[in-house]
């Protein structure tokens with residue numbers, strides 16, 4: 001059977017690289033004595049597939065993996081058993097059965113929602129930059145690629161952007177602003193939160209001294225291009 | 237959130253591999269400091285990736301933490317990028333488990349596995365806010381102890397260590413903790429009183445209680461014991477039965493990739509093959525095996541508790557383990573279906589070992605690693621590496637028959653009595669391998685065979701029969717490397733020579749005395765860090781440091797020492813007597829081999845008599861396999 005699993009990584013676990021997570025999950029599931037299916041060959045690996053890599057240092061409650069099992073395990077039991085064997089910071093949030101022969105997660109999802117934490121001079125600075133950003137159709141940012149630097153229109157990679165709340169920074173004149181961002185993230189292209197911040201500074205010079213201090217991934221989706229409707233991995 | 241935590245969190249995203257510093261691993265033990273009487277910061281003077289691979293550290297972490305009254309947390313030397321950030325933001329060295337400053341622990345313990353980590357010890361102490369010199373520490377400072385193979389000559393670090401702990405740590409650590417606890421409960425009266433108590437424990441060396449004097453020619457005149465609590469000669473602590481000691485079956489599992497990223501079970505301790513350059517084989521005598529039943533039980537537990545996909549049966553030479561074939565076969569059969577590979581850390585040079593390695597080493601089938609150490613049969617007699625030319629050929633045959641396409645060969649150059657013929661014999665072994673490959677695989681297939689010849693430079697180590705020998709020096713090392721390289725006449729043979737300059741600095745540490753301590757400290761002040769890493773090591777820095785403090789590197793590295801000389805490590809007894817070392821050195825010069833005492837007669841090296849132990853071999857019990 002194949003289970004689709006939602007994971008959260010927080011605290012120290014946010015410093016795990018993609019490979020670290022892969023290795024750690026393998027070990028976690030082995031400790032939990034769950035019936036993993038292994039690949040063939042001299043160096044067998046559990047058959048797991050990951051949605052998309054998240055930058056080291058970012059936290060998340062929207063990581064997804066598919067795991068092949070040799071025996072049936074009730075999803076709730078899988079989650080409970082796995083959670084007894086995870087290192088601190090890594091949590092299995094949910095699991096559901098998916099068709100064993102379905103497409104790979106990686107090819108299915110193309111969008112991610114983030115909560116970005118900014119240290120800014122004021123809420124207005126961020127709100128103005130967001131408004132200016134959304135008002136335009138083309139915002140080009142230089143992107144380093146394999147074939148040199150090229151300009152990318154990042155505006156079309158941003159599906160939603162909104163200030164969600166703010167707090168005064170302890171002891172300082174600045175404020176901490178939370179920004180909700182829905183960005184393209186998949187095999188067709190991805191917009192990194194850092195690049196988004198660059199774009200905001202470009203449309204609104206007052207934004208330039210704003211610092212992206214935290215990236216938290218909320219969820220990943222498949223986006224219907226015409227309607228803009230977002231589907232969670234469960235429904236794919 | 238306290239201030240330190242906030243500061244650490246702020247710098248972590250700015251350094252390479254932040255998970256080196258965060259902790260949060262599976263099986264890490266987090267205790268409430270208010271509920272224990274003693275706290276120990278186990279501080280590894282190298283990177284997290286190296287430190288976490290060290291089985292001895294996992295053993296000691298377990299030994300301390302299994303006490304209800306003590307807690308042991310880990311710290312590692314920060315990589316230079318992290319050190320810079322810590323200094324910039326005033327972050328003290330902190331532990332992985334609870335991010336507690338190391339300077340606030342009762343005891344700081346440094347495992348010393350490799351000489352070129354010594355400067356990192358200064359970084360750790362300095363970042364912990366602890367005075368570097370033992371003499372400058374007060375009752376309020378942590379006790380600074382060190383253990384591991386290097387402490388058998390810890391004189392270059394003598395001014396900085398409160399106590400050096402010689403030998404097996406499993407029992408002696410509890411004696412140390414008990415003594416510390418009594419001293420602490422009695423009100424931490426005087427630091428000297430604590431050191432006097434510790435000096436009375438077998439295995440504990442308190443450098444402050446020993447005072448060397450020197451002759452005009454620079455050699456040591458004598459060591460005077462300055463405190464009645466200290467013995468004239470400090471004996472090593474020795475565990476006699478491995479089955480009777482607790483082994484960590486739930487070791488900390490790293491979150492990031494480390495050097496030895498696998499489950500480890502120690503199958504025996506000690507090695508009496510008697511290679512004359514080998515420090516490990518001289519300071520761990522005699523051989524003490526763990527029973528196969530126990531090894532298998534521990535292996536199952538450690539794999540279950542960690543989730544590792546690889547299990548390594550470790551020792552100084554696992555192919556020598558009495559029950560190796562059965563234990564390996566049995567564990568392999570059990571574990572392969574669960575996706576776990578059984579591996580051996582190194583391969584002895586003979587067909588049997590290659591076959592065992594092949595039976596299990598499914599991870600890396602591409603190459604097999606062999607260490608004949610000496611090129612010619614003659615030089616192998618000199619160094620007592622009892623491997624015959626035939627063993628070497630048989631090992632090659634077994635490797636190609638098993639389907640390996642690459643062989644890595646390790647040799648040492650600069651050995652006592654070495655001639656250019658011995659050097660050319662190294663390259664010859666590469667050509668032998670190619671000939672055998674052609675015989676077995678055919679000319680066509682043999683075209684793709686790769687032979688790597690790695691040569692390191694002989695470095696004299698304290699307590700070995702070659703302690704009297706000099707190192708050949710940088711130019712001569714390079715010339716000898718060139719002789720080997722030029723004799724490798726096939727493009728399928730790749731030659732790799734070891735850094736001659738870092739080998740030279742290693743000698744300064746390995747056979748240095750107390751006067752060398754000033755050079756170590758000066759090198760650190762000049763920026764020396766992680767000297768064991770080629771990308772971090774700067775030879776000029778060490779030369780400068782030695783000039784600044786008036787230490788002559790040549791005196792330590794290039795001088796042949798007399799049999800009658802007093803050495804800086806003579807008062808530290810690792811097991812082999814100086815008389816035996818002299819005898820064995822003479823046998824080396826006569827090209828005479830000595831048999832392994834675990835299978836043949838006792839050679840009366842001194843270890844068993846002094847420590848009340850004997851070689852322990854443990855065949856499998858009838859009917860258990």
Ligand code: SF4
Nearest residue numbers: 522833838839841844
């Ligand atoms: S005393 Fe004898 S048996 Fe013991 S280690 Fe030495 S040579 Fe071997």
